[in-house]
Amino acid sequence: MTNPASAPSPHRRPAGLALGFLTGGVIGASLTAFIGGCVVERAPLVVTGLALPAVYGLAYFLGTLPRRARRAAVVPCTALARIEAREATKAETSDVPVRFELSVVPDDAPAFRVEMWQDVNQVELPDYRPRGVVVVEYPPDRPWKTRIVERPTPQWEERAAGAEMDAVPGPVVKGETPSGCAGGLLTLLGLLLGVAAVLLLFRADLFDSDGGTNDGRAPSAPAPTPSVSVSVSSSWSTSTVTSATGTVTLGSGQSMLDGNQLREAVESLTRGADRRRALTVVVQERMLTVVFSPTGVRAAGFDPRSLPYDRVPDLVEEAGTTPGVGTARSWQLIADRVTGSLRLRVVVTGSGGSGTLEADGRGTVLRRSGGS
Incomplete structure (x- = not known):
């Protein structure tokens, strides 16, 4: 015959709830600090986001070490x-x-x-x-x-x-029961309070990173946006300009080989006092695409307005006469100057194959290749 023991409490509920609340606060604060620091590029916030959970984990380990040592010493x-x-x-x-x-x-x-x-x-x-x-x-x-x-x-x-x-x-x-709804709510409350604490303590870094300095001087001018898109449409073309590229699309029945069409399209993309330079210019039957040089890099690229416009129709026609090309169906001119001098490459695709012609910046033919 046995005497049943009363059911002991499987865990100390207040301590577990407090630990859940504190853990939620650490999670919210560390994530907010790390993500916010990465966004506004503030090293102290990033370091805080990384160091806070490490310090909390170390403190928890040291704080529970005596209890775990006592439990390990108990003979089962x-x-x-x-x-x-x-x-x-x-x-x-x-x-x-x-x-x-x-x-x-x-x-x-x-x-x-x-x-x-x-x-x-x-x-x-x-x-x-x-x-x-x-x-x-x-x-x-x-x-x-x-x-x-x-x-x-x-x-x-x-x-x-x-x-x-x-x-x-x-x-x-029964075994250690989860803290249930109350524990989940306390953990969520701790997480929200951790987020709020970081936003309050580092509000100057997070929300005033682009404002004026705290030494009494006037605020500096805002930095230029990395990409500004401007689109202009008319009955004959559509023009789109960003910080990296510019594109002109002609209307139906028009061609970049007609008259001064190519020159006017290039000038529409390079208006202004900055005289933007280009790394690559791609010309097709009804489309012009200009890849601009990065801002602040003076040596790279070329002035797209320096292209030999008068020679482009002749170069396209000459590339189309390459043996084996047949009846020309499409053409493309690529001008680039990443290093060295400006080079033009004209590719004409026909019913029998394609022909390629390379020329210098003045439009002088250097070599031809291709055919079926």
């Missing part, structure tokens, strides 16, 4: 237990999570009922049948940490084989 109790209920869940591996309800009967302490989870190999699962007797171990101060001993010593194995036990009445000691 060994006892016999009767399996009152067993519920196995499905698993894709050989080890199956099983929920056990046990009646634990220690030799020198009151008996108690406990609910616990343990992974059991599928092959060994039939050995743990209800009303069977097993050997268990548990810390005396935390009986909800009960574990079934899979390979007990011969003495305990012999005792379990010949033991007959009755079910222990009374409440069931």
